[in-house]
Amino acid sequence: MNIGWNWTGAKWWKFDFHSHTPESDDYGKGHNQAQFKQISHKDWLLNYMRQGIDCVAVTDHNSGAWIDPLKQALQELASENHADYRPLYLFPSVEITVQGNIHILAIFGPNKTTSDIDSLLGAVRYRATKGKSDGCSECSAVEVIDEIARSGGLAIPAHVDQTNGLFKVCTGNTLEQVLDNKCVFAMEVTNLAQAKPQLYINKNLNWAEVLGTDSHHPSGTDGQRYPGSHFTWVKMSEPSYDGLRLALIDGSLSLKRSDSFTSDPNTHGQLTIESIVVDDAKYLGRGESFSCQLNPWLNTIIGGRGTGKSTSLEFLRITLKRKGEIPKSLEKEFTKYSQTSSNRQDEGLLKDITKITVGFRKDGGRFRITWSNADDRHTIEEETAPGTWRTSEGDIAQRFPVRIYSQKQIFELAKHPHALLQVIDDAPAVNHRDWQLEWEELFSKYLSIRAQEREVQAGLQEESVIKGQLEDVKRKLEVFEKAGHADVLKTYQLRQNQSKTIDSWEKTWEGSAEKVRDISGSLLPPELDSQHFDVGNADDKELIDTAAGVRSTFEKLQSEMNSIAQRIDDAKSVWNQVRPDLEISKKITTANREYTDLLGQLSAAGAGDPSAYGVLVKQRQDLEEKFKGFNKKRETLSQHQKDAEVCLGKLREHRAKITKLREDFLKDTLAGNSYVQINVIPFGNKITVEEEFRNLIDRGNGGFDRDIGVVDGDEGLLATLTQNSSKNMEEKIVKLKKILIELYHDKPEAVAKAKDRRFVTHIQALPPEQIDRILCWYPEDSLNVTYSLKNSESFKPVEQGSPGQKTAALLAFILSYGNEPLVLDQPEDDLDNHLIYDLIVTQLREIKQKRQVLVVTHNANIVVNGDAENVVALDVRSGQTRIVTQGALQDLSVRKEICRIMEGGKTALTERYRRIMAGDIKG
16 A cells, blocks of 8 residues: 555455464464464464555354454554554455365455354354364355355355365366356466366356465465465455455456566556645535545546536646646637636636645655635645645646546547647657757757858958058058168068067966966865764764865965966066067167158158158058958858858757657557557648748738748749658758748849749848748648547548547547546547447556546446546535545445436446346446
8 A cells, every 4th residue: 555645445455365263273284383373363463464464354164263352352453553553354254164075265244253154154054163174064065155145245166276176176067056156256266377177168257366375374484375475456445345245246357366466556656636625616615625535546527417527627727727728719618617706697617715726646745736716826835744734836737747638628639630749749758848948049049150140241341441441551651662761661560560469479478377366266165064074973084084185285286376376477577577688679679769760861851741651550550450350250250151050950950859759759659559540740730831931021911922822722932832742841841941042132043933023022121030030940740640440440530530530539649648647528428339448448447557547427337347446426415516425336325326327327337247236236
């Protein structure tokens, strides 16, 4: 059992169908038998409790003497709060030795006593010694079986494949009489590999095959069977005679033997809804809370029309923030569930003070999500200790996933299969959310690179202007240089360039010492916070000493870096002292002096404006520097262009990735599905492509119909997406984009094909970023959904199916994947009975062990043959929806409600429990 959740409805219980106490004379047989027979009643019980056994049939040889003392000891253990105590259900029973030396178990409900066993032994005329198996009843096997049934017990032939077993002892008429007895529907089988008698096979019998320990020993010494070594898992709501009887009639659906099922069947999905509680809604939770407790497997909500079955599910949708999943075409119909009622006549189902709380279990944690209509506020709380809750943060839809589908939603999905993409994309295997984040990152990066590329191109447009200015400056300088002073002027230009280069070099390492000091100042880590450590503890002291050693190392490094900074200062000081004395510095000084002298001479001789030469030299230097920059810009432009192509390629690959993820998910999910096939059509969403394309080129308001065209049309750009079926869709998209780019750049061939010159003008007027967006655009994928109702034969497009066939196909998909809770509202509508059984019932049985399912239904087959672990029956009392009863099918009150409420309920129950007494299911 899962600790901490005693859920409503059925669960699996460890049941030992065959056990012995010291009342059986062969108990403890073997070594130290006398000692073993002294075991106390309490220790006998504790042996089963320690092994986690839930139910024990006490089946001593022809005696029930230990039953009453065991019951008394069980009560005492409970009141004493013994350390090893756990609930244990005792089923008073007996192993009767029958004429022919056959052993038959008679198992009764927990309310029976030693006296009831004695009465049965008297009725079958067992007159030998009680506790021994060397005598036998005077009645035949068939008579004993009938008497067990009359006494209100279950007759189970013991160890049929072993000594004293029915199949080993009986043959001919005797065996046939037992096999024909309708009171037998279970047998104890010790070896599943043992072949059954041909007579059993010929009669097409399918008795439940249970397993017990047949334990005569408290421990496993000497190879003996012992408590907990062998058992059968039995599915019941609570251990009871009725629950056991129905489980045995069910057979493998409600029984799992420990020799063939080694795990715990009570394991359930990591995501489960524990409860739905509504306070003060219009028809739910007024006066007292409407509290629907759920089971981790299959839950069904039943009730007549207008009893609020769907309301509880739609309130679940509100609280778990799933309203956005309702198709737009159905939004109006679902308005009433989220609308506050102002009077009894309007449709609103909420009141101002309505509060809805959903209990949710996730990965071992327990949460509750509450929605209050007063302020339209959602809160999340997590249980930190039993009964203690604290506020928790996060996105409700992301943290507490659930799938909620009404029949109308499913039908809408069937009419518009592309809407299924959202369902597919939410699957963890596809994870469209993370894909979208990466797409947006690549998309933004591409737009940024292209913007930088255009910025560089704009700068390159200056190149011819700068080139002309440089030529003009050079011609003016030639006038001065031809005046006979060329050497002085040229030397001056050279020395100026040298001086400028030295100055630039010097600036590159200015401030280096301060940078090193800044790094040194931030290098030293703080001392270890010692408040969490004890220096007296050897482990803690080792850590503290090691941390101190690390800090000491950093102190040394800091000192070394400060020393390096000082050496940099020293180097700079040396440079400042040495530079003036360098020969090159002296030549620069000489050139400057000679140039100054020359300017004076030119000025004195009136040979021209001497200051103009210096200005021209400076202009030439600046222009030459700019001219060099154009080469760098060309390199940068080339790199941007390459980066843009790489990024565009990554976008293309990333777009292909989502299609592949969808394809792989559908392939894995629908492998072997005989009802539905779904294939991805890359870029095939014809419904949205025209709107997307028009928005891209800023013509969302219409116009240019002949040039833009329509999908599947005869002309226009969009027609290229469906023409020439030999090409794949990606090639057609590339072609469409190429035509647009050629129009944008005024390519004659493309312009000539345009139907309207104004369309060309419009495209050429688009901002450059819009063209970038076009290059990144891909139409959305579409889905091709086909269905078959004939075992994978003759698959047809779902659009051609009837409403029921469409619903069946989509249900087959919805039921095929996922681990989050699945909520279905009347999925059987529009389906005929064979589809309900073949599709819904079959798949519900399969998936409920992996995920929780909650179904609102009017169909008894879903409840009964779907083997609902929890049935919630609703009715209206005093104008309010109330839970009339809830529990498992083994509960008589639940079966009665099924027969009372559901058409075909009695038939479904009779079919499943074909040997059930008619009185049990009368409405």
